[in-house]
Amino acid sequence: MIDYVKGRVVHWDTEYVVVDVRDIGYRVFTPNPYSFAKSDDDVTIFTHHHVREDATYLFGFTTREEQSMFRKLLEVSGIGPRVALGILAGGKPESVAAAIKQENIGFLTKLPGIGKKTAQRMVLDLKDKLDAFHTGFASAAVGLATMDDLFSEPEGNADGGKAWQEAREALMALGYTSAELERAWHSLQETVKPDETVDSLMKRALQQLFKG
Template identity: 90%
Template sequence: MIDYVKGRVVHWDTEYVVVDVRDIGYRVFTPNPYGFAKSDDVVTIYTHHHVREDATYLFGFATREEQSMFRKLLEVSGIGPRVALGILAGGRPETVAAAIKQENIGFLTKLPGIGKKTAQRMILDLKDKIDAVQASIGAAAAGLATMDDLFPEPEPSAEGGKVWQEAREALMALGYTSAELDRAWHALQNTVKPDETVDSLMKRALQQLFKG
């Protein structure tokens, strides 16, 4: 089991980074590849080593909290690694944990790939287990913060329609500020296609945010 990799990130894509560890390049799928793209320093990426009959994957995270929540999500019936990765791309571990504990289906169904039935399964399968991992996920999972603190409302905007609003809310959950997202939207608004999805718009916004 590979628990973490430590090296220099030499390549970024919309879904993964490549980490050079002693002249071996490890492809690591991560919720926010561009979060590792701001420095040439050696980084530590906490990983989950996923083995299937036909393939082996590394999923990586910036913190132990993300790694722990990812593994908990895999315990939910119907949630595989790709969906779990999308969940963490749409919300921080403490916000996801708090939403599960407080049975906030409205928040959970806004996460990529999560419908009402899956959200209900998340609550059913994990609500009683959140307390057991709250030390690693953070005090928010224990309900010590208010819902307003954990799920802040985005600044109102008439631009972008529903797709951008959902993408914007998910990006705010990743820690980006309203000012940063307004700048990203200003650069993207003229290129949004009629069939643009939330996931694709998030990825393009992240690329723009990385460019600064």
């Protein structure tokens, strides 16, 4: 089991980073690859070593909390590594844990790749297994309590169609400001395709936000 890797990030892609560890490059799939883009120093990436019959993958995280939540999510029927990564790209561990503990299906279904049935399974399978994620529950609960207001009264630029509005509302619920999202949209709008999905727009917007 590879618990973490420490080295210099030498390459970024939309889904992974490559970490040079003593002249060996490890490809590590991570929720937000561009969160590592601002440092030329060595970084520590906490990993989950995932082995299948046909492949071996490393999934990486900036904190132990993300690593632990990722492993908890894999316990849910129907959630694989890719969906678990998408969840952590869309929400912080304490916010996801708070939503599960509060059975907040509305919040969970705003996360990438999560429908109502999967959200219900998350609550059923994990509600009593998240005591370790108590840190930040109070502030997370405040944010979740106002979600309906955020979703019913979005502010700012109304351009971009329904997909962007849904992506924007979900990102606002995760703590991003209108100004930050307007800047992200400004960078994205010329390349948005008519059939682009909410999940795709959220992922691309997050890349822009982490680039700063």
